[in-house]
Amino acid sequence: MSHLPPRVRALRCRACGTEVPVGPVHVCEQCFGPLEVAYDYAVVARTATRAAIEAGPMSMWRYHMLLPYEDPAPPVTLGEGMTPLVHAPRLGEVLGLRHLYIKNDSLNPTNSFKDRVVSVATSWARARGFQVLGCASTGNLANAVAAYAARAGLRGLVVIPDDLEPNKVAPTAVFAPELVRVHGTYDEVNRLCSELADSQPWGFCNINLRPFYSEGSKTLTFETVEQLGWRLPDEIIIPVASGSQFVKHHKAIEELVDLGLVPDGPRPRLTGAQALGCSPVARAFASGSDHIVPVREPRTIAKSLAIGNPSDGADVVRLARASGGVVVAVEEEQILEGMELLARAEGIFTETAGGVTVAVLKQLAEAGRWTGDETVVAYITGHGLKTVDSLSGRTELAEPIPPSLRAFRRAYPELVNPDASPWRASTG
Amino acid sequence: MAVTVRVPGPLRRLTAGAPEVQIEGATVAEALRNLDGRFPGFADRLYEPDGQLKQFVNVYRNDEDVRFASGLETALEDGDDLSIVPAVAGGR
Numbered sequence: 001m002s003h004l005p006p007r008v009r010a011l012r013c014r015a016c017g018t019e020v021p022v023g024p025v026h027v028c029e030q031c032f033g034p035l036e037v038a039y040d041y042a043v044v045a046r047t048a049t050r051a052a053i054e055a056g057p058m059s060m061w062r063y064h065m066l067l068p069y070e071d072p073a074p075p076v077t078l079g080e081g082m083t084p085l086v087h088a089p090r091l092g093e094v095l096g097l098r099h100l101y102i103k104n105d106s107l108n109p110t111n112s113f114k115d116r117v118v119s120v121a122t123s124w125a126r127a128r129g130f131q132v133l134g135c136a137s138t139g140n141l142a143n144a145v146a147a148y149a150a151r152a153g154l155r156g157l158v159v160i161p162d163d164l165e166p167n168k169v170a171p172t173a174v175f176a177p178e179l180v181r182v183h184g185t186y187d188e189v190n191r192l193c194s195e196l197a198d199s200q201p202w203g204f205c206n207i208n209l210r211p212f213y214s215e216g217s218k219t220l221t222f223e224t225v226e227q228l229g230w231r232l233p234d235e236i237i238i239p240v241a242s243g244s245q246f247v248k249h250h251k252a253i254e255e256l257v258d259l260g261l262v263p264d265g266p267r268p269r270l271t272g273a274q275a276l277g278c279s280p281v282a283r284a285f286a287s288g289s290d291h292i293v294p295v296r297e298p299r300t301i302a303k304s305l306a307i308g309n310p311s312d313g314a315d316v317v318r319l320a321r322a323s324g325g326v327v328v329a330v331e332e333e334q335i336l337e338g339m340e341l342l343a344r345a346e347g348i349f350t351e352t353a354g355g356v357t358v359a360v361l362k363q364l365a366e367a368g369r370w371t372g373d374e375t376v377v378a379y380i381t382g383h384g385l386k387t388v389d390s391l392s393g394r395t396e397l398a399e400p401i402p403p404s405l406r407a408f409r410r411a412y413p414e415l416v417n418p419d420a421s422p423w424r425a426s427t428g
Numbered sequence: 429m430a431v432t433v434r435v436p437g438p439l440r441r442l443t444a445g446a447p448e449v450q451i452e453g454a455t456v457a458e459a460l461r462n463l464d465g466r467f468p469g470f471a472d473r474l475y476e477p478d479g480q481l482k483q484f485v486n487v488y489r490n491d492e493d494v495r496f497a498s499g500l501e502t503a504l505e506d507g508d509d510l511s512i513v514p515a516v517a518g519g520r
Contacts (some may be wrong), residue, residue: 025438027436027514029439029473032473032482032483033483033484184491194436195434195436195513198436198447294493296493309493
């Protein structure tokens, strides 16, 4: 595509509109607002057609024309994206929704949606000559950064609070990044990385690479719409931590409409899901304002959502309201029940953040939000094995039995009872 | 009270590139006022017209977000660090 002019025009402040040249910067000098990639959509429109997308790779890179990576070298990829969008009839029956879908983004290379954003950030950073790829993270982002740094041949730098359990560190340590342990909370680690990014020539995915990184989130929504047959759903349920991906799903929908990839029409309602133990965005929504009061000490098992000071929170509140969506928070027990409900109804094992999403879906369904004919999509963004500890003690294991039919019959009379029909049904 | 103000990358143009500057002030508000006096432009960047800190601006006294203390009225002690840090997005 080298005959086309560049499609990335500049970086533009989402808050005040100031534009700056493309580079590893993420903050507007005028107002400190977040810088976003600004495209020349006349250029994008020349390549962003349904036919071109459908002919692309079975990964999120089929949407390369809507991503900020234009280097001739191939992107750094592990096959992220094009995760299944599955109809959820049994969960839908429980909730009274005939057209409920799960976008199962836990089936990414490192089992969370972070692979999308990190693939874009790593590709951009490598093309720009960065040698070090870093992040502050305790989980999903750390896994993804460590894996993609290895894939790209870059030095990984993962900065973590020192109180993390060893089994949380192992899935990142296996990729052998530089693992820096810091006496402090996650928010303090994040702040340290922000100051490091100002003083070292390193690329931090969620800091100075953020404008490029965050664009990767859009592909989740692009794929969902394509997988629905190029149709916008009526509502999307999105987990909210910093709010970054929520904002990008809105951008993705507007791009799809503007480029004519879907007909102009009603936009999906965008609904946010939080855990009550860290719910600054849901609280702002409920209070009727868009002023975010930070949470000093998040307390929730949904650690991947536990950002007490969500920088895109105010935009989430505004976009949820403008679209007809809501931002709702749920209790810890509801989160665990949400994980179990999704697993038992649909065979999908999600992390605690996915439990938050399902719990919010259930709470809204029970409150009568839907008639039953709406197309509703829930974004499940991380795998259950990431937070398996949260389920310890939830299922009591039976005493073991000797390996004999007699012992089985004695221990499980109800299973072999002729009246217990599910266990007696013949498969012919 | 002399405190060290740590200036984030996006605002170093105002301090001719200096990442840290020494400023006098008994409270956060006073230190930021004196900072703007010496390096004009800071107030525009940090404050809304109504005098509140902008949405994306975080200010830390040593390791504490001043919003968890007394906000702009948080008292300073000699030798404190005052960090101006843009909000960081992008999850965990």
